[in-house]
Amino acid sequence: MTSSISTASDTVTVLVHGSEIARLAREGFPNLRVLSAKDLTSLEDQVADADIIVGSGIDFPVQLFDKARRLRWFQSTSAGIDAILPIRDRVSDLIVTNARGIHADSIADFVMTGIGMMHWDFPRFMREQSGREWHMRPVQPISHKTLGVVGLGSIGVEIARRAKSAGMTVIGSKRDLTSPLENVDRLLPPKDIAELLRLSDFVVLAVPHLPETTKLMGREQLRQMRRGAFLINIARGSVIAESELVEELQAGTIAGALLDVFEREPLPTDSPLWTMPNVLITPHVSGYPSDYTARVFEIFGDNLQRYLEKKPLRNVVDLTRGY
Structure with missing residues (x-):
């Protein structure tokens, strides 16, 4: 230049x-x-x-x-x-x-990869592979699923585009609802996040770190999600009340989570998240092309x-x- x-x-x-x-x-x-x-x-x-x-x-x-x-x-x-x-x-x-x-394309790659892994339960396939076990099971197409994106900045918009190209129904939450967004089937204001959680099979957190987004997802919100739903956090660790997430994952409130960010980084070695069979952990790499x-x-x-x-x-x- x-x-x-x-x-x-x-x-x-x-x-x-x-x-x-x-x-x-x-x-x-x-x-x-x-x-x-x-x-x-x-x-x-x-x-x-x-x-x-x-x-x-x-x-x-x-x-x-x-x-x-x-x-x-x-x-x-x-x-x-x-x-x-x-x-x-x-x-x-x-x-x-x-x-x-x-970061948008890299994080969207990460999210869609994670959705596929959780939807097909690749952790279980890998456990079965290590034990030389052969268990066939049917899996519903991803195109039958609904993705909820909380935060539709450049990253959230790209995630929505990728999900829509996979045939998913996309629900999004953002402050400004004056203009419709391409690839988002339904737009909701932040106050209606409970509706997004109730309707989504996968929920992606893509909001900025702000006082109003701190502990945005806690016990109450997790219990509003579908029991078979998955939570994906590529925003900040502060967006989730981590101890409450651990308890609700242990209780089976939701099916699982993909977490790239945490309240403390590196994630402490004694965190129960490390050993949960329904949790995928990555070291804050989704936005690191x-x-x-x-x-x-x-x-x-x-x-x-x-x-x-x-x-x-x-x-x-x-x-x-x-x-």
């Missing part, structure tokens, strides 16, 4: 938490000053010089913002800005952009050119809403 940068932009300093994006920025914008911080110490040493910071919105040490006197723009390398939300009133004049959109860095830089590089040309940026986060 080649940048046409005016002489006035030579004073702009970009601080990148990570070396690979810093390398790409130096190659694409040779007239800019690009600093790379590999750890907290080097971040702290250089943050006062930064006009722009590139780092994870999930775990960036936001206490450093107090020292970032020149900071005008924070580019998150993640879709979430969990770390910034608690101090959003203090940084209301800061432009915050995220990596929204780069092999070309993740290149995808982030595609957004950041475009935004950096826009910033230098004083044009509107992509993926600007509304800090009042949190996404």
